[in-house]
Amino acid sequence: xxxxxxxxxxxxxxxxxxxxxxxARARSLPVDRLLLRAFLRAAxxxxxxxxxxxxxxxxxxxxxxxxxxxxxxxxxxxHVLRAPEIGFGEGYTDGRIxxxxxxxxxxxxxxxxxxxxxERLVFRARRPRRNSHRGARHNIHRHYDLGNAFYRLWLxxxxxxxxxxxxxxxxxxxxxxxxKMHHVCRKLALRPGERVVEAGCGWGTLALHMARHYxxxxxxxxxxxxxxxxxxxxxxxxxxxxxxxxxEDDYRNVSGTYDCxxxxxxxxxxxxxxxxxxxxxxxxxxxxxxxxxxxxIGRGRPARLNAWVxxxxxPGAYPPTLRQxxxxxxxxxxxxxxxxxxxxxxxxxxxxxxxxxxxxxxxxRAMFDERFxxxxxxxxxxxxxxxxxxxxxxxxxxxxxxxFNGGPWTRAHVYTDAGR
Amino acid sequence: xxxxxxxxxxxxxxxxxxxxxxxARARSLPVDRLLLRAFLRAAxxxxxxxxxxxxxxxxxxxxxxxxxxxxxxxxxxxHVLRAPEIGFGEGYTDGRIxxxxxxxxxxxxxxxxxxxxxERLVFRARRPRRNSHRGARHNIHRHYDLGNAFYRLWLxxxxxxxxxxxxxxxxxxxxxxxxKMHHVCRKLALRPGERVVEAGCGWGTLALHMARHYxxxxxxxxxxxxxxxxxxxxxxxxxxxxxxxxxEDDYRNVSGTYDCxxxxxxxxxxxxxxxxxxxxxxxxxxxxxxxxxxxxIGRGRPARLNAWVxxxxxPGAYPPTLRQxxxxxxxxxxxxxxxxxxxxxxxxxxxxxxxxxxxxxxxxRAMFDERFxxxxxxxxxxxxxxxxxxxxxxxxxxxxxxxFNGGPWTRAHVYTDAGR
Numbered sequence: 001x002x003x004x005x006x007x008x009x010x011x012x013x014x015x016x017x018x019x020x021x022x023x024a025r026a027r028s029l030p031v032d033r034l035l036l037r038a039f040l041r042a043a044x045x046x047x048x049x050x051x052x053x054x055x056x057x058x059x060x061x062x063x064x065x066x067x068x069x070x071x072x073x074x075x076x077x078x079h080v081l082r083a084p085e086i087g088f089g090e091g092y093t094d095g096r097i098x099x100x101x102x103x104x105x106x107x108x109x110x111x112x113x114x115x116x117x118x119e120r121l122v123f124r125a126r127r128p129r130r131n132s133h134r135g136a137r138h139n140i141h142r143h144y145d146l147g148n149a150f151y152r153l154w155l156x157x158x159x160x161x162x163x164x165x166x167x168x169x170x171x172x173x174x175x176x177x178x179x180k181m182h183h184v185c186r187k188l189a190l191r192p193g194e195r196v197v198e199a200g201c202g203w204g205t206l207a208l209h210m211a212r213h214y215x216x217x218x219x220x221x222x223x224x225x226x227x228x229x230x231x232x233x234x235x236x237x238x239x240x241x242x243x244x245x246x247x248e249d250d251y252r253n254v255s256g257t258y259d260c261x262x263x264x265x266x267x268x269x270x271x272x273x274x275x276x277x278x279x280x281x282x283x284x285x286x287x288x289x290x291x292x293x294x295x296x297i298g299r300g301r302p303a304r305l306n307a308w309v310x311x312x313x314x315p316g317a318y319p320p321t322l323r324q325x326x327x328x329x330x331x332x333x334x335x336x337x338x339x340x341x342x343x344x345x346x347x348x349x350x351x352x353x354x355x356x357x358x359x360x361x362x363x364x365r366a367m368f369d370e371r372f373x374x375x376x377x378x379x380x381x382x383x384x385x386x387x388x389x390x391x392x393x394x395x396x397x398x399x400x401x402x403x404f405n406g407g408p409w410t411r412a413h414v415y416t417d418a419g420r
Numbered sequence: 421x422x423x424x425x426x427x428x429x430x431x432x433x434x435x436x437x438x439x440x441x442x443x444a445r446a447r448s449l450p451v452d453r454l455l456l457r458a459f460l461r462a463a464x465x466x467x468x469x470x471x472x473x474x475x476x477x478x479x480x481x482x483x484x485x486x487x488x489x490x491x492x493x494x495x496x497x498x499h500v501l502r503a504p505e506i507g508f509g510e511g512y513t514d515g516r517i518x519x520x521x522x523x524x525x526x527x528x529x530x531x532x533x534x535x536x537x538x539e540r541l542v543f544r545a546r547r548p549r550r551n552s553h554r555g556a557r558h559n560i561h562r563h564y565d566l567g568n569a570f571y572r573l574w575l576x577x578x579x580x581x582x583x584x585x586x587x588x589x590x591x592x593x594x595x596x597x598x599x600k601m602h603h604v605c606r607k608l609a610l611r612p613g614e615r616v617v618e619a620g621c622g623w624g625t626l627a628l629h630m631a632r633h634y635x636x637x638x639x640x641x642x643x644x645x646x647x648x649x650x651x652x653x654x655x656x657x658x659x660x661x662x663x664x665x666x667x668e669d670d671y672r673n674v675s676g677t678y679d680c681x682x683x684x685x686x687x688x689x690x691x692x693x694x695x696x697x698x699x700x701x702x703x704x705x706x707x708x709x710x711x712x713x714x715x716x717i718g719r720g721r722p723a724r725l726n727a728w729v730x731x732x733x734x735p736g737a738y739p740p741t742l743r744q745x746x747x748x749x750x751x752x753x754x755x756x757x758x759x760x761x762x763x764x765x766x767x768x769x770x771x772x773x774x775x776x777x778x779x780x781x782x783x784x785r786a787m788f789d790e791r792f793x794x795x796x797x798x799x800x801x802x803x804x805x806x807x808x809x810x811x812x813x814x815x816x817x818x819x820x821x822x823x824f825n826g827g828p829w830t831r832a833h834v835y836t837d838a839g840r
Contacts, residue, residue, distance in 0.1 A: 169829055300755040300822045322756055326743035335720040335813055336742055339759035344825060390822035393755050402720045402810035405764060409589055415835040 028052040032077060039081050044113030048106060052077070066109040067101020089308025093375040104354065104381040111389050131271045131316050133250050137223050139269065139316035144224035148203070153363055154356035159203040159230070162265035162295065163346040163394045173352040176345070181209040184264060186414045187338060187398050188293050189407065190214040194259040197221070197285055199251040200266025204231025204244070210262070211243040218244045219258070221251055251281060258285050261292030267325070268297045268317050275320070275327040283332040291337070291400035291407065297346070298322065298393040306382065313379045319392055329399055338398040338411060346394045347387035354380035448472040452497060459501050464533030468526060472497070486529040487521020509728025513795040524774065524801040531809050551691045551736050553670050557643050559689065559736035564644035568623070573783055574776035579623040579650070582685035582715065583766040583814045593772040596765070601629040604684060606834045607758060607818050608713050609827065610634040614679040617641070617705055619671040620686025624651025624664070630682070631663040638664045639678070641671055671701060678705050681712030687745070688717045688737050695740070695747040703752040711757070711820035711827065717766070718742065718813040726802065733799045739812055749819055758818040758831060766814045767807035774800035 036050055040060045047061035051070040059065060071077045076096040079087035088110075091097035099106050131139065148159075155161055156177045164176035165183045184206070190196065192215030201207050201220035204227070210216050222228050228248040235241045251266065261282050270278055282292060297319040304310065305317050322339065329336060357364070357380055365373050386392040400407060456470055460480045467481035471490040479485060491497045496516040500507035508530075511517035519526050551559065568579075575581055576597045584596035585603045604626070610616065612635030621627050621640035624647070630636050642648050648668040655661045671686065681702050690698055702712060717739040724730065725737050742759065749756060777784070777800055785793050806812040820827060 165830075167830065167832070300753070301750050321746065321750055323743050323746035323750055326741065326746075330721050330741055330743055333720070335761060335763070335810055336759060336815075337761045339756060340831065341755060341757045343755070344829070388825065390755055390824075393822075395756075402813075404810075405808065409764070410585075410587065410835075411760065411831070412587070412835045415832045 028054045028056055028074065032074060033058055035081055036077065043084075043110070046109050046113055048109050067099055067106040069106065070098040070100065072096040072098070083307065085307040085309075086311060089306075089312065089375070089378060092378050093312070093371050095370070095374065103377060104351070104384050107378075107381050108385040108388060111385055111391065131269070131274060133252065135316065136250060136269065139314075143314055144202075145226045147367065148226055148230050150364065150367055151203075153360040154353055158205045160205055161202055163297075163342055164349045164352075165342060166345055166348055169348075173349065173356075176349070178209075181206050182213070183414065184262065184293050184295065184396065185210055185214050187396065187411075188260050188262065188291060189413065190216050190260065192216065195219075195257075196260045196262055197254055197256070197258040199254065199261070199263040199281075200269070201227075201231060201246065202265065203227050204234050204246055206262070206264060207231070207244050207246070208234055208238055208240055211240050212238070216260075219247060219254075219256065220244065221247050221249055221254060223248065223250055252277065254281055254285055256285060257287055257290075259287070259290060261286060261290070263293070264295040266296075267294055268314070268319055271316065271318050272320055272324050272327070275324065276331055279328040279332050279334075282328070282334075286401065288401055289404050289406055291398070291404065293396060293398050294325070294328070295394070295396045296320065296325070298325065298395045300390060300393060306386070309379060309382065312375060322395060322397075325395065325397060333402045334399045335402040336397060336399050337407065338396075340396045342394040342396060343387050343390065343392070346392070347384055350380055350384040350387060354384060448474045448476055448494065452494060453478055455501055456497065463504075463530070466529045466533055468529050485521075487519055487526040489526065490518040490520065492516040492518070503727065505727040505729075506731060509726075509732065509795070509798060512798050513732070513791050515790070515794065523797060524771070524804050527798075527801050528805040528808060531805055531811065551689070551694060553672065555736065556670060556689065559734075563734055564622075565646045567787065568646055568650050570784065570787055571623075573780040574773055578625045580625055581622055583717075583762055584769045584772075585762060586765055586768055589768075593769065596769070598629075601626050602633070603834065604682065604713050604715060604816065605630055605634050607816065607831075608680050608682065608711060609833065610636050610680065612636065615639075615677075616680045616682055617674055617676070617678040619674065619681070619683040619701075620689070621647075621651060621666065622685065623647050624654050624666055626682070626684060627651070627664050627666070628654060628658055628660055631660050632658070636680075639667060639674075639676065640664065641667050641669055641674060643668065643670055672697065674701055674705055676705060677707055677710075679707070679710060681706060681710070683713070684715040686716075687714055688734070688739055691736065691738050692740055692744050692747070695744065696751055699748040699752050699754075702748070702754075706821065708821055709824050709826055711818070711824065713816060713818050714745070714748070715814070715816045716740065716745070718745065718815045720810060720813060726806070729799060729802065732795060742815060742817075745815065745817060753822045754819045755822040756817060756819050757827065758816075760816045762814040762816060763807050763810065763812070766812070767804055770800055770804040770807060774804060 032052060033056065036058050037060055040046065040050070040058070045060045045062065047063060047066045049057050049059045049065040049068045051057055051068055053071055053073050073096060076087070076091040079091060081087070088097060151159060151161065156174045158177055160177040160180070163180070164173055165180035166176040167179050171179065190210060194216045196210055196216045196218045198207050198218055198220040201222045204220060207218040207220040211218055220231065222231070225248060228246050231246045235244050235246065286292065299319050299321045302321050302324065305314060305319060310317060354377070357376065361373050364376070387394070452472060453476065456478050457480055460466065460470070460478070465481045467483060467486045469477050469479045469485040469488045471477050471488055473491055473493050493516060496507070496511040499511060508517060571579060571581065576594045578597055580597040580600070583600070584593055585600035586596040587599050591599065610630060614636045616630055616636045616638045618627050618638055618640040621642045624640060627638040627640040631638055640651065642651070645668060648666050651666045655664050655666065706712065719739050719741045722741050722744065725734060725739060730737060774797070777796065781793050784796070807814070
C-alpha cells in the first residue's frame, strides 16, 4: 500500500491558478443590468442583492435581502447567466464572486423559489456517463484520496463520511454517527457468527462496528487506496483483523456467499447504468435467507447531480430516485422490506461538517490553498441546502430474498430501548 | 341509496350451472399420464399426488405427498395442463377437482417449487386493461357489493377487508385490525383538526377511527354503493356524521384540499395506467405541508394477478411493484418518506379470514351455493399462500411534499408505548 499517493487530480484542478480572462473591472453596461434582472425574475425573484462590478445593486426580490452576491467582473456575471450552477461554483471558487451574508442561507435563497420549469432546465435529466472499473477508480481517487488528514479535520472522530442518524434532534454528530451504525445493523437484525459483505466501506468504521458489537464476520470492499490502508490499520489496532477483512477491489468483483449485504454511501458512485449489474452481484452472493441494506443519497425526481458538484467535487456521481433503485432488486428474487428517508438528518450532518470545516479552514488552506477552501465550503453549504429543500433525499432500503420468512416480525426492534 | 342492489354479476358467474362438457368419467389414456408427468416435472416436482379419472395415481415428487388432487374427468385435466391457474380454479369451483388434504398446504405445495422460468410463463407481464370510470364501478360492484351480510360472516367485527397489522405474533385479528388503523394514523402523525381525504374507504371504519381517535375531519370516497350505505349508517350511530362525510364517487373526482391523503387497499383496483392520474389527484388536493399514505398489495417483480383470481374474483385488479408505484409520486413534487412491507401480516390475515369463512361455510352456501363456497375458499387459501411464498407483497408507502420539513423527526413515535 502506498502511504503517499500522487496528488489527486481534483485537488490539482481546484488549487490551480485562476484562469486568465478579460476581466479587469470593466464598467457595467446597461445590458448587464437588464439581463441580470430578467434572469433573477425567471429564477423566481430570490431575496438576493446582486452587486455589479461597478458597485451598482440589482434587486428584484420582495422584503429584506438575505445577502449580497458581488460579481468582480462581467465575464463572471455572464458565466453565471449562461450556466448558473457551474458559473456560480467556479466564480465563487476563484474569488470572483463574493458573498456578504451566510453562505448556506444565500445558497438556500437562490434555490428556494425556483419554479419547476426552471428546475427542469437547470437539472439535466440525461443519465451520466458510465463508470467503467478504471473510470470508477479514477473518480473515487479524485475525491476520497484527498488525504485522510484532510477528512480528519472536519468529520466525526470515527471518520464516517455518510449521513448520520440523530435519534433526537439534540444529539451530537459523534452520537448520531454511532446511532447510524446501530440503526443499519438493527435494521438487518445481524446475528453473531453471520457473514457480512460490505460494498464501499469508507475508512472501515462500520465494518469494525458490526464485528465488535454484533459478532459478525465482515469482508469489506473499497477502491480508495488511502481508505483501505486506514481501515486495515484500524482493524489491527482494534485486534479485529481476523474478523474483518478489507479488500481493495471493485464491488463488481465481490465473490463468496454471505448472510447480509451492506452498502452505506456507495450507490451514489455506481451510476444507474450499473444498477442491474449491482443487483446481479448481490444476487450471486446472497443465499435463500439473505438480506441487505443500501443507504444512498437519492432524488424525488430523476435529475443529474448539480453540474458544478459533478464537475469539480464528485465526478461520476449520480443520486437515483427510488424507482431507479428498483432496477437493483426487481430483476432478481428480492423484495423490499423497508425504506426510510433520512433527508433532514443529512441536512444536520452536512451543516455540522461545514461548521467543523470552517473551524479548520486555516489548516485546510495550509494543506491546499484558498481556492480549495472556497470550493469545499460551497460544496458543503450547497449539500446542506439541497437536503433542506428536498432537492436531495437520503434513502435506506432494506431488502431480502422474496421467500425468506425468518426476518423480524415488525420494525419495533429498531426502536426499543433494548435495541438501543 | 339502494339497499337491495341487483345481484352482482360475479355472484351470478360463480353460482351458475356447471358448464356442460364432454366429461363423463372416461378411462384415462396413456397420453394423459405422460403429459401430466411432464407437466409436474416442469412445475418443479411438487409433492402432490394427482389421481386420474380412473383412479390411477401419478406422483413425481420426493418424499411424502402433501395431498392428493383428484381429477373427475379428462377435460378438466387438460384444462389445467393448458392454463394451470384458470383450469385449477375453475375445476375446483365446479367440483371436478377434489383435494384430499389441507387446501392451503396443497396450493402452497403447487407454488413452492415453481422455478423462475415457469413463473414467467404463468405470470403474464402484460398490463391489464384500463379501468374507465364506468368499468371501475362495474368491477368494484362485482366484488364489494356481494352483500354486507356475506362479509360480516368472516371479516373482523369492524369489517376491515385489508391487511391487518399484528404488533406481536399472538395478537388476534380484531386486535390486529385496530392496531393497523393506529399504525397508519401514527405514520401520518395526524393532528386534531386536520382534514383528511380517504380514497377507497371500504365500510368506513378507518375514517371513523381517524375522526374518533385523532380528532380529524374526513371526507371518504368509495364507488361501492353497499359499502357507502353501511359507512353512513355507522357514522350516524357513532354520532360522527358531522365529522366524517362519505361520498359515493370515484377517487378521480376528489375535490378540495386536505392536510392528508389516506388510501388503504384501493390501489390494487386502480391499474398501472392510472397511477399518474392518481398522482395528479393527490397533487391537486395536498398543500405545501401535505402528506399521505398508500397501502396496497404489491409485487417484487411485475406480473399480472393470478389469472383465475383476475377472471372470477377481482376483475380489473393489479398488484404493482414499488417501481410502478413510483409513477404516482415522481412526476409530482412528492418524496417517499417510508415504505414498510407487511407481507407476512397479510398471510396471517388471510389465513384467519379463511378459518372464519370455513366456520360459516354453511351460511355462505345458503346465501349463494356450493360453487361460490368453493371459489371463495380457494381464493382465500391462494391469497394466504401467495403472501407466504412472496408472490405477493404488502406495501405501506408514506409520502409528503418534497420540501415539507415539519414531519416527525424519526419513526420512533410509531413504536413508542405512548404511540400505542
